[in-house]
Amino acid sequence: MTFQRARSEEQREIRRRVILDTTAAMLETMPVSEVSLNELSRRAGLAKSNVLRYFESREAILLELFDHACAQWLEELGERLVIVIDPAGAVRDRGDRFAGAFAASLEPHRTLCDLLSAQASVLEHNVSTEIAARYKRSMHDNLAALGGLILRHLPELGEEGAWKVAGMAAVFVGGLWPHTNPSPSMLAAYDADPALAAMRMPFIETLEEAIATLISGALSRTRLSPPGRR
């Protein structure tokens, strides 16, 4: 697969891209936890040690991928929002439409959700301080961008309120996602007992409702307690 050795910087960059692309392709067909360095390096046509020449750990690869996926999703969400939300509409309507667009925009970004849910518990471990700091700064920007989108379409929330909703939404997505990937045995349990199946949470619908509820709550709370008050 590999044709010649990477000596120039641009060749090294190509290697990095191959690794990232291969990982992204794997994530399309399997959860984060199943992406192993062995299989990844096999698919990329490189030796494992060579993969680790370009990334300091498995987690560092996934983190970079996550960061990129985040930025791309945010762009799509931004576009979707301006289409869907009428700036002159009622607050309640804008909130609901935001929630709907938010949830729907994640539908084609399953791997982003998967990475998000693994972020704090897995990805942020086993990377150097440099990588951790760089990534966290980038995530700070992403979260700020999400807060900006919220503020733009729901200015009633205020800057602080919008920021908080952004953080809560991110946390919620990360918490909800794992529940939508039941293990085979759990699936069998669902099949066997309809009462259990009833408590499954469909990802998009649950997310939409939760975000809408969060926004409603944040709105009513900013209204009830004027800024500056604790």
Place this chain on the structure above:
Amino acid sequence: MTFQRARSEEQREIRRRVILDTTAAMLETMPVSEVSLNELSRRAGLAKSNVLRYFESREAILLELFDHACAQWLEELGERLVIVIDPAGAVRDRGDRFAGAFAASLEPHRTLCDLLSAQASVLEHNVSTEIAARYKRSMHDNLAALGGLILRHLPELGEEGAWKVAGMAAVFVGGLWPHTNPSPSMLAAYDADPALAAMRMPFIETLEEAIATLISGALSRTRLSPPGRR
């Protein structure tokens, strides 16, 4: 450590308890991900294969522990709530107090939070359908109990609203928890850059605010959209 062989059923039960207690003790000092069968069996004074004679997998042990911790926490939360909430108080006040009690009640239950966050993504995998079903039924009851507590102190939410808030709260706790256990390198990054440190989410405070927001939202939404409407 182990003195005689377990031949009677009650002796077997003692073995199970030793394993569960040892695991619980380990969880007091390390996160779920670091509890390994090797170390566990060493501490319990049993061979690894012997531990697996009593539990079908590492996850099965943790799942049973999680279930038990859940039930115990729910009891404590129930007691706390009747002390803290004035049934005659305003809805808003009851909601806020509920959120406060909810968050505070989790403070001494760090391992519960840890298990909760690992639940869907780790624990529910790698167990048989029997265990999965049994556990899920139990969790169904636990969630219903939480819903019951919510309904009791915030009857305005209605049964469905209370149930939904319960589910969302559980999801949120599971999503938030990992962010409160930063890796060493992440901690170093925080130390180096105050701007990064500012985006840390303190567990209890963030949780309290999110739950309060969720409740406010659910309340305003039930008020705005009468039951039966979609």
Place this chain on the structure above:
DNA sequence: CAGTTTACAGACCTCCGGTCTTTTGACATC
């Protein structure tokens, strides 16, 4: 063409969850 650098592959390491095989302790029977 000789020498130096270094990308790369593959053997190797430790640890994980889990299985398989062997040993041995506790009981029932003679």
Place this chain on the structure above:
DNA sequence: GATGTCAAAAGACCGGAGGTCTGTAAACTG
């Protein structure tokens, strides 16, 4: 009390994980 049986226990073992170490050879430099 000796003997046989059966399951509890222990420990060797397995494949695969993430990651390191070392030898090789390809590309540059003089």
